[in-house]
Amino acid sequence: MIEVTKDGRTKRTGKDYTEFRLALYKLQSARCFQCGRWTFLLHPIEWDDSFHVDHADGRGIGGSKRDDTFRACHGLCGKCHRIKHHQQMPETSKKDLEKKP
Numbered sequence: 001m002i003e004v005t006k007d008g009r010t011k012r013t014g015k016d017y018t019e020f021r022l023a024l025y026k027l028q029s030a031r032c033f034q035c036g037r038w039t040f041l042l043h044p045i046e047w048d049d050s051f052h053v054d055h056a057d058g059r060g061i062g063g064s065k066r067d068d069t070f071r072a073c074h075g076l077c078g079k080c081h082r083i084k085h086h087q088q089m090p091e092t093s094k095k096d097l098e099k100k101p
């Protein structure tokens with residue numbers, strides 16, 4: 001489902017989020033935006049070469065400001081995503097990891 005919030009952000013859930021992730025992956029030719037390594041959509045998220053959607057402006061409490069658009073998101077490998085969140089907000093990143101299926 002795709003939802004547009006009052007402040008103009010796009011939120012995708014379920015199948016639409018999965019499709020968005022796949023489109024972002026293709027857009028970046030399967031490479032990590034940060035370090036350029038090859039990533040794999042189906043690898044477990046704790047692996048260094050898994051593919052993660054990183055929300056550039058998602059710094060609100062619990063990622064409440066997230067905007068699921070190509071403009072606001074970059075695809076990162078597991079390693080870069082982990083490093084980024086450990087630097088910025090270790091508590092939220094822990095919660096995010098638990099939420100993922």
Ligand SMILES: [Zn+2]
Nearest residue numbers: 032035077080
């Ligand atoms: Zn990377």
